[in-house]
Amino acid sequence: MAPLPRLKSRFCCLALAFTASSLLSQRDSETVLLRGLPWRLIPRLFPSEPTEPGRLQPAVASSGSSDRFLLAGVPREEVRRVAELTAEVAALGEEPLADPLTLLRFLRARHGNVPAAAHMYRDTLAWRSSFCISSVMNAFGSGGEYHRDGARATDTSKWTWAPSPSTPESRMAARHAFWGRLLAPDMEEPVLIWRAGSADYEGMVREGIVDLMIEAFVAHLEDAFQAVRACSLKSKKLLKARVIIDCKGFGFENVRYIPILRKIIVMATSYFPEISASVTVVRAPSFLATFYGLVRPLLPKMLQDKVSILGNNFEKGLYERTGLEMDSWPTFLGGTVDCVEEVQRVPRKAWSLLKSESLAYA
Structure with missing residues (x-):
């Protein structure tokens, strides 16, 4: 029988993978992850006008x-x-x-x-x-032009926005963000990187910056959404992004924050439809693949086909899942592309430090 810490780690990694898998296709994943979840749980931060x-x-x-x-x-x-x-x-x-x-x-x-x-x-x-997508994208990056209502103001078949935080708040969020989009010349489909094991969830909650981090994550989702739109329009076929989750360092102490992850994923599937094609977890504990093999037959076929959990020897599996050669991988996975490098811990008194930073930029 596996020791209790191992069982807990298995649960954490699987919960994270299945949470992320709700980006795959709301048609199937909502029956797994969102069954019985009241829509009122979506934060008031994201209002929508009622329709009939x-x-x-x-x-x-x-x-x-x-x-x-x-x-x-x-x-x-x-x-x-x-x-x-x-x-x-x-x-x-x-x-x-x-x-x-x-x-x-x-x-x-x-x-x-x-x-x-x-x-x-x-x-x-x-x-x-209502969320002011145009303001969010301008705060967290540059190169994407929007109208006030959130509609694109430039050619939708081209997407040149790049992360470039321009406010003290967005710069603070960027220091603690664990996500990004892989930029490689040989990619037909966008690849999203989540360094889930490096995130300081406890610090985000302790310092009350969860809403700010959600804004930063919305900018990430919008970047991915517009990127898949652009490549789809160019290719004249529906393309989706692929998600790679690095679980190195993700332990049981983080399971308490799964509801926060699920909350933003619910938001993602509500307002960013059909954005991702697959989720690949890498650097998961070595025993997790065996455990996943046992529960895999019990999962819906969509999850069986789309979710893959790989250990430390992930090179072959990651290539098969994404089609990317190793040179196009992030440096922290052995490649040559800078993408979501070290995620900084959230300091205590983060808002006080932000105020000092704001004065420095004034």
């Missing part, structure tokens, strides 16, 4: 418009419903979030149900406006 899905009636698309959706990359069997969704939300161009492939994401996130997809779409637009 029952009053929505799908419009019948003209057969003459099918070519437009086929040329955009929508699979033939989904053209009719994407056309209906386009008419339902009165989409007239690529913004706001209205190009055919992005509308396809909303449709798939709602099981192909046009009224439900329209409801999600409208809620997303309301949230983007």
Whole structure:
């Protein structure tokens, strides 16, 4: 029988992987992770305008418009419903979030149900406006132009935003962020990196910076969302990002913070539909793969196919999952690309230090 600490570590890593897997496809993952979770648990920080899905009636698309959706990359069997969704939300161009492939994401996130997809779409637009996506992206980076309502102001087939925090608050959050996007020239799909084992969850909670870190994570999700939109529009097919989670250092003491992770993932699946294709956990405890092998047959097929847990000898598995050569990996995994390097601990009296920093930049 495995010692208790090992059993606890197994639970922690699996909980983290399955939490992240809710980014894969809300159609399937919500039945695993979100069953029975009241929507009121989404923080008040993320309001949305109520809509009435029952009053929505799908419009019948003209057969003459099918070519437009086929040329955009929508699979033939989904053209009719994407056309209906386009008419339902009165989409007239690529913004706001209205190009055919992005509308396809909303449709798939709602099981192909046009009224439900329209409801999600409208809620997303309301949230983007109320959350001030444009201000968040300007605070945490540069290169992405937005209108005040959260719609892109530049060519949606190009995404040049890069992290570059410009305020004392965003600079503080950047020091403690454990996520990032891998930038490598040979990638067709974006790759997201989460150094979950390096995050100072206790310090974030102790110093009351959770809401600030959520803003920073929203900027990360928006970066990923716009990146997959751009590469999808260029490729004329629906592409998704791949998530790599480095679990080195993630122990049982962090299990108490899983609800915070789940909260932001619920937000992600509510407002960033169909963003990720797979989750690969690396540097997990060596015994975890064996344990996962035992529970894997009990999981939905979607999770079996999409979630992979690898130990310290992850090189072959990570290549098979992402298609990336080792040179394109982050340096902390043995590659040559700088991405999410050392995550700093949250200091005590963080807000007092921030005030001093603000005066220094004044």
